[in-house]
Amino acid sequence: MITLASDFGLAYPAAMKGVVLSRTDGRLVDVAHDLPRQDVRAAAFWLRETLPYFPPAVHLVVVDPGVGTDRRAVVLRVGDHVFVGPDNGVLRPPARRVAAELDDDAPVEAYEIDVPNPESTTFHGRDVFAPAAADAHVAGASALGSVDRFEPIPVGSLSECRLSEATVSDDGREATGEVLVVDDFGNCITNVPGAFVRDAAGETVWVNGESVPVGRTFEAVARGEKLVTVGSHGNVECDVNHGRGDEAFGLAPGDRVELRVD
Amino acid sequence: MITLASDFGLAYPAAMKGVVLSRTDGRLVDVAHDLPRQDVRAAAFWLRETLPYFPPAVHLVVVDPGVGTDRRAVVLRVGDHVFVGPDNGVLRPPARRVAAELDDDAPVEAYEIDVPNPESTTFHGRDVFAPAAADAHVAGASALGSVDRFEPIPVGSLSECRLSEATVSDDGREATGEVLVVDDFGNCITNVPGAFVRDAAGETVWVNGESVPVGRTFEAVARGEKLVTVGSHGNVECDVNHGRGDEAFGLAPGDRVELRVD
Amino acid sequence: MITLASDFGLAYPAAMKGVVLSRTDGRLVDVAHDLPRQDVRAAAFWLRETLPYFPPAVHLVVVDPGVGTDRRAVVLRVGDHVFVGPDNGVLRPPARRVAAELDDDAPVEAYEIDVPNPESTTFHGRDVFAPAAADAHVAGASALGSVDRFEPIPVGSLSECRLSEATVSDDGREATGEVLVVDDFGNCITNVPGAFVRDAAGETVWVNGESVPVGRTFEAVARGEKLVTVGSHGNVECDVNHGRGDEAFGLAPGDRVELRVD
Numbered sequence: 001m002i003t004l005a006s007d008f009g010l011a012y013p014a015a016m017k018g019v020v021l022s023r024t025d026g027r028l029v030d031v032a033h034d035l036p037r038q039d040v041r042a043a044a045f046w047l048r049e050t051l052p053y054f055p056p057a058v059h060l061v062v063v064d065p066g067v068g069t070d071r072r073a074v075v076l077r078v079g080d081h082v083f084v085g086p087d088n089g090v091l092r093p094p095a096r097r098v099a100a101e102l103d104d105d106a107p108v109e110a111y112e113i114d115v116p117n118p119e120s121t122t123f124h125g126r127d128v129f130a131p132a133a134a135d136a137h138v139a140g141a142s143a144l145g146s147v148d149r150f151e152p153i154p155v156g157s158l159s160e161c162r163l164s165e166a167t168v169s170d171d172g173r174e175a176t177g178e179v180l181v182v183d184d185f186g187n188c189i190t191n192v193p194g195a196f197v198r199d200a201a202g203e204t205v206w207v208n209g210e211s212v213p214v215g216r217t218f219e220a221v222a223r224g225e226k227l228v229t230v231g232s233h234g235n236v237e238c239d240v241n242h243g244r245g246d247e248a249f250g251l252a253p254g255d256r257v258e259l260r261v262d
Numbered sequence: 263m264i265t266l267a268s269d270f271g272l273a274y275p276a277a278m279k280g281v282v283l284s285r286t287d288g289r290l291v292d293v294a295h296d297l298p299r300q301d302v303r304a305a306a307f308w309l310r311e312t313l314p315y316f317p318p319a320v321h322l323v324v325v326d327p328g329v330g331t332d333r334r335a336v337v338l339r340v341g342d343h344v345f346v347g348p349d350n351g352v353l354r355p356p357a358r359r360v361a362a363e364l365d366d367d368a369p370v371e372a373y374e375i376d377v378p379n380p381e382s383t384t385f386h387g388r389d390v391f392a393p394a395a396a397d398a399h400v401a402g403a404s405a406l407g408s409v410d411r412f413e414p415i416p417v418g419s420l421s422e423c424r425l426s427e428a429t430v431s432d433d434g435r436e437a438t439g440e441v442l443v444v445d446d447f448g449n450c451i452t453n454v455p456g457a458f459v460r461d462a463a464g465e466t467v468w469v470n471g472e473s474v475p476v477g478r479t480f481e482a483v484a485r486g487e488k489l490v491t492v493g494s495h496g497n498v499e500c501d502v503n504h505g506r507g508d509e510a511f512g513l514a515p516g517d518r519v520e521l522r523v524d
Numbered sequence: 525m526i527t528l529a530s531d532f533g534l535a536y537p538a539a540m541k542g543v544v545l546s547r548t549d550g551r552l553v554d555v556a557h558d559l560p561r562q563d564v565r566a567a568a569f570w571l572r573e574t575l576p577y578f579p580p581a582v583h584l585v586v587v588d589p590g591v592g593t594d595r596r597a598v599v600l601r602v603g604d605h606v607f608v609g610p611d612n613g614v615l616r617p618p619a620r621r622v623a624a625e626l627d628d629d630a631p632v633e634a635y636e637i638d639v640p641n642p643e644s645t646t647f648h649g650r651d652v653f654a655p656a657a658a659d660a661h662v663a664g665a666s667a668l669g670s671v672d673r674f675e676p677i678p679v680g681s682l683s684e685c686r687l688s689e690a691t692v693s694d695d696g697r698e699a700t701g702e703v704l705v706v707d708d709f710g711n712c713i714t715n716v717p718g719a720f721v722r723d724a725a726g727e728t729v730w731v732n733g734e735s736v737p738v739g740r741t742f743e744a745v746a747r748g749e750k751l752v753t754v755g756s757h758g759n760v761e762c763d764v765n766h767g768r769g770d771e772a773f774g775l776a777p778g779d780r781v782e783l784r785v786d
Contacts, residue, residue: 001283003276009708011570012756014527014555018577021525021553028553029283029290031276037709038766046273053280053388068741123756126577184271185299217330232274232385242300263545265538291545291552293538308535315542315650446533447561479592494536494647504562 001057002137005031005047006125007038008062015123016060016130023134029054038065040090042181042253044161045189048093049233052101056080056141060133062125063090073113073128074158075150079106080141084113084133086124089161107142110158111150166192175259179251180235186244187237188251192259194230206260207238207249218242228259263319264399267293267309268387269300270324277385278322278392285396291316300327302352304443304515306423307451310355311495314363318342318403322395324387325352335375335390336420337412341368342403346375346395348386351423369404372420373412428454437521441513442497448506449499450513454521456492468522469500469511480504490521525581526661529555529571530649531562532586539647540584540654547658553578562589564614566705566777568685569713572617573757576625580604580665584657586649587614597637597652598682599674603630604665608637608657610648613685631666634682635674690716699783703775704759710768711761712775716783718754730784731762731773742766752783 002020006013013033020028031050036042043063051059056079064071064086072087076095079102083091099108113132115124135147144150166177177192197205200214205228213220215227218241226248231237236259239245246252264282268275275295282290293312298304305325313321318341326333326348334349338357341364345353361370375394377386397409406412428439439454459467462476467490475482477489480503488510493499498521501507508514526544530537537557544552555574560566567587575583580603588595588610596611600619603626607615623632637656639648659671668674690701701716721729724738729752737744739751742765750772755761760783763769770776 005276010558011556011574014529014553014574015577015756017553017555018574018579022577022579025551027287029276029279030292030554031279032273034272050273050276050280053277053284055280055284065743066741069743126756217328219327219331232277232388267538289549291538291541292554293541294535296534312535312538312542315539315546317542317546479590481589481593494539494650 001027001029001055002133003029003031003051003054003057003059004033005035005043005060006033006062007035007043008033008125012123012125015126016062019126019130020060020134023131024137026058026134026137029057035063036181038063040065040088040161041163044090044093045163045181047090048097048163051081051094052097054081058082058084058133058137059094060129061085061090062129064088064124067124071159073115073124073132074153075111075113075132075136075144076155076158077107077109077141077144078102082136082141082144084129084136086129087159089159092158092161093163108155109144110153110155111144111147112153114149114151164191166190168193168196172196173261175236177236177257177259179238179253179255179257181253182246182251186246187231187239188245188249189231189233190236190238190257192236192257194234194236196259197228197236197261198230200261203261206258206262208258212238263289263291263317264395265291265293265313265316265319265321266295267297267305267322268295268324269297269305270295270387274385274387277388278324281388281392282322282396285393286399288320288396288399291319297325298443300325302327302350302423303425306352306355307425307443309352310359310425313343313356314359320344320346320395320399321356322391323347323352324391326350326386329386333421335377335386335394336415337373337375337394337398337406338417338420339369339371339403339406340364344398344403344406346391346398348391349421351421354420354423355425370417371406372415372417373406374415376411376413426453428452430455430458434458435523437498439519439521441500441515441517441519443515444508444513448508449493449501450507450511451493451495452498452500452519454498454519456496456498458521459490459498459523460492462523465523468520468524470520474500525551525553525579526657527553527555527575527578527581527583528557529559529567529584530557530586531559531567532557532649536647536649539650540586543650543654544584544658547655548661550582550658550661553581559587560705562587564589564612564685565687568614568617569687569705571614572621572687575605575618576621578605582606582608582657582661583618584653585609585614586653588612588648591648595683597639597648597656598677599635599637599656599660599668600679600682601631601633601665601668602626606660606665606668608653608660610653611636611683613683616682616685617687632679633668634677634679635668636677638673638675688715690714692717692720696720697785699760701760701781701783703762703777703779703781705777706770706775710770711755711763712769712773713755713757714760714762714781716760716781718758718760720783721752721760721785722754724785727785730782730786732782736762
């Protein structure tokens, strides 16, 4: 199985599919091709929340603002999962989440993909990463070293992308975090753990100085009203029932969020 | 085969795919993940127009404004087709259309999916419906009763969602209906049967008091001009050639439409 | 393998998938369903840049502003690739690109699909082209003549769609072309060959009288700044780093572009 994720939008992902299918008849599964454009951090978040649900697969990820620079093209193995993409950190959060669910002694390996002309401005998704994903699929996770163009490198040499973590006061009444991403619907997903508000359903919480109801579901408040809830990723969200939380709260990715329960 | 439809937009559908594929290697087919958000009626329309074209399959449908309330999670069998989703009526119109094309004695059954903590705000698409769809696929339509978490319930106990029907005067010259949905392109799809205008191509029809040409194709009128036509679903549409019918006619879903032919 | 491309947006493509899968269990691959609406020329461009990367397949293409007119429904074979769609020229640029990569003596054939009621306004994507694509897949590229509804026609009788070509002065310092398409991100893709600016990276080029930096990557200029670069399709693009080139340059598809290097 080969999953595909990118920020390519219209038509470009299909060229990658064609290249992969020219080399293997493995099953393809689209994850998303409308990831926020050239936004490594947001892509890392969405893929961390998505890829670990898949059975072992080759995960082709192309969110690559550095194409044409000297950033490396890499392959990362975590147990039976294989991640293929640019060495800009986007692979690390989903790989770390997958690793956390495996035995501690599951093999972890990294390879650099030999790119004859790395600074070329050709379409690396189509010309470098898609063939590498197909080759990894054909070789299998346990035999990546047998692919000619894959050169072993230390895992520690990979670029990192760490999603920020919120701080919660010792008495559990104050949390300081940030908006990690805003989803399609305007929901502001923070890095504050859901446990912070989970006992407060039906009460209110202070969000950057404003008192907001905590609801288990959107319908806990009237249409158009703000609420704080816990999303499927387990984090605190700032939302609006039938509306856009980002606009109502004036929040964007990276913005600081201070929460307080009385 | 397992079809997937939701209003989830970016990335969330992929988590459902991962869960299904962790349980079965059945074929997945995306129907749509950009169904109008939390709009059961519109989703029911689109799925009624789409799912009946599929060969026997498990249809996973997650348009679920009531997640976290006590609405049930259900499985509905109609012959060899299986529908999995929330008990909010969204499954009924497509299931009814499928049933209409089968023998009268094709088996119809309903099951409630046991959800340990139904009022949880977790991601039911991923945590309840996707596993249930996979289990239904593995068991097969004729052995749904063998799935542990499926409890038989009377079909009559399922929530209903009926798409409104237009009324046509006895002389066939006046129809009163409503806009069922507006599609991506602004075409206003009504519930008035296409037969009402099918003989009027090249003539005009009164739409809420305004005279509008009837065309068999968009090109029957100049670009930017209004027309009334019959869509692929067989219903009367209020459209604009190379433009948006909803804006030109001032119509939205649920709006009343009165048609008259002279 | 059957690829699917259309300008249908929401839900309609799924009806085509259902029809195909009712007739064959061949593999389906979505190419794009958000091709520019009723824009044969833009679709032809994107498909020319995409379909040739696929292994031999049946390519179902439905961008069909003339549905309901007397335009023919056709099947075009080029070697082991088969193209199914309306006879409005949209199939020709991708077919020509595929042919260019094959032996000169690879068979090229054309067929008209018998449509009982061609001027009907039914959904030809679902009711004519999808069944034809399934039938072509089942028969195989080398036996299209065995499908009852396919009638051989001369390849030369097919409608044509030629994407314009730029003219470059003898000294290679002036190019006159046009914008072929604008992609999702606002990048203006011209028909000027990339070779025109490939040696000018780090320098500037005149675009319609304005001096613009030439960059190998977007990051060659500051965010929000214009640049000229060479896209993955090998053509000159007018772009903005982290912005929309179409807005900054005031360009739209079909607009004339005059380039000059000093």
